[in-house]
Amino acid sequence: MKKRLLLLLLTTSSILLFGQSRQDTTWHSKGFDFYVAAGVYFGNKYNAAYYNGSAENENNIFYVLNNEHWRKDIFRLIVEKHPYVSHSDSIFLVDLPENMKYSPAVSVSLGAKYKYNKNWGLALNYTFVRLRATDIFTMDYNGPPSNTQRDRPFIQHLIGTERRSLIEMSVSYLFHPHAILKPFFEMGVQFNYTEVRNFFALFEEDEVRGKYTLLDIYNGVGWVPDVQMQTYNKRWGGAGYGFTASLGLKIVFNKYISIDPLFYLSASSINLTGYKDIRLNWGAYFRLVMSDMVFMKRQ
Numbered sequence: 001m002k003k004r005l006l007l008l009l010l011t012t013s014s015i016l017l018f019g020q021s022r023q024d025t026t027w028h029s030k031g032f033d034f035y036v037a038a039g040v041y042f043g044n045k046y047n048a049a050y051y052n053g054s055a056e057n058e059n060n061i062f063y064v065l066n067n068e069h070w071r072k073d074i075f076r077l078i079v080e081k082h083p084y085v086s087h088s089d090s091i092f093l094v095d096l097p098e099n100m101k102y103s104p105a106v107s108v109s110l111g112a113k114y115k116y117n118k119n120w121g122l123a124l125n126y127t128f129v130r131l132r133a134t135d136i137f138t139m140d141y142n143g144p145p146s147n148t149q150r151d152r153p154f155i156q157h158l159i160g161t162e163r164r165s166l167i168e169m170s171v172s173y174l175f176h177p178h179a180i181l182k183p184f185f186e187m188g189v190q191f192n193y194t195e196v197r198n199f200f201a202l203f204e205e206d207e208v209r210g211k212y213t214l215l216d217i218y219n220g221v222g223w224v225p226d227v228q229m230q231t232y233n234k235r236w237g238g239a240g241y242g243f244t245a246s247l248g249l250k251i252v253f254n255k256y257i258s259i260d261p262l263f264y265l266s267a268s269s270i271n272l273t274g275y276k277d278i279r280l281n282w283g284a285y286f287r288l289v290m291s292d293m294v295f296m297k298r299q
Contacts, residue, residue, distance in 0.1 A: 038107070041281070159200055
C-alpha cells in the first residue's frame with residue numbers, strides 16, 4: 001500500500017514538474033471556446049414554498065378541498081383505506097408542509113466564450129433544469145385514538161414540478177499559474193424563465209383515484225361531475241432576473257480540449273407569484289471545453 005501511494009505521488013509530481021518546466025503557452029490565444037456542461041443544481045427552498053398548499057398561494061390545497069364533489073370523493077377514498085373511520089364528515093385537514101424544498105436536479109448547459117487575450121473573456125451560457133418539490137401534509141378525523149390506529153394522522157403528498165431556463169452573460173478571468181491547472185472565475189447577469197408544469201395533491205398514494213391537480217385549469221369555475229367543462233391553457237411562472245458567479249479549475253489536456261469543474265452561484269428573482277424575492281441558488285458542474293483551434297487544425 002505504501003509503495004502504491006509513493007508511486008502515485010511520484011507520478012503526480014512528475015506531471016506537475018513537467019508542466020512547470022515547459023513554457024506555458026496553452027490557452028493563451030485569442031478566439032472562441034465552445035462547451036457543454038452537466039451537473040447538479042440546487043434550487044432555494046424559498047421558491048419551493050410556492051408548492052406548500054397554503055391558502056395564501058395562488059394555487060393551493062383548498063382549490064380541491066373546497067370543491068364539494070372532489071371533497072366527497074377524497075373523503076370516501078380515505079374511509080376505504082382506513083375502515084375504522086366511521087363517517088367521512090369527520091375528516092379534516094391537520095397541517096400543511098412547513099419545509100417544502102426542491103430535490104437536487106440534473107442540469108445541462110451549452111455555452112461559448114470569446115477570449116480577448118490570455119486572461120479575459122466574455123461568455124454566453126444557456127442552462128436548462130427540471131425541478132421537483134415534494135413534501136407531506138396530514139389529515140385526520142374526529143375520533144378517539146386507539147392502539148389499532150397506528151396510521152394516524154393520514155399522510156398525504158404535495159408534488160410540484162417546474163422547468164427553468166437560464167440565459168447568462170458573464171465576464172471571465174483565467175489565471176495561468178501552471179500549464180495544466182488554471183483557476184478561473186466568472187461574474188455576470190442572468191435572464192431566467194420559469195414554467196410550472198405540474199402541481200398536484202396525491203391522497204392515499206392512489207395514482208388513479210387520489211391524484212388531483214391544484215392548478216386552476218377551469219379559470220375559477222368549480223368542477224362539476226357529468227358536465228362538459230371548458231379548460232384553459234393557463235401558464236404559471238414567467239421571466240425573472242439575477243446575478244451569477246462561478247469559480248472553477250481548467251484542467252488542460254492540450255491546446256484544443258480541457259475539462260473545467262466549477263462551482264456555480266446565482267442570486268435570482270424567480271417569477272413565482274408570492275415568491276419573487278432574490279434568493280441564492282447553486283450548483284456544481286463539469287464542462288467539456290473545445291477551443292476553436294480544433295477547426296483550424298482540420299483546415
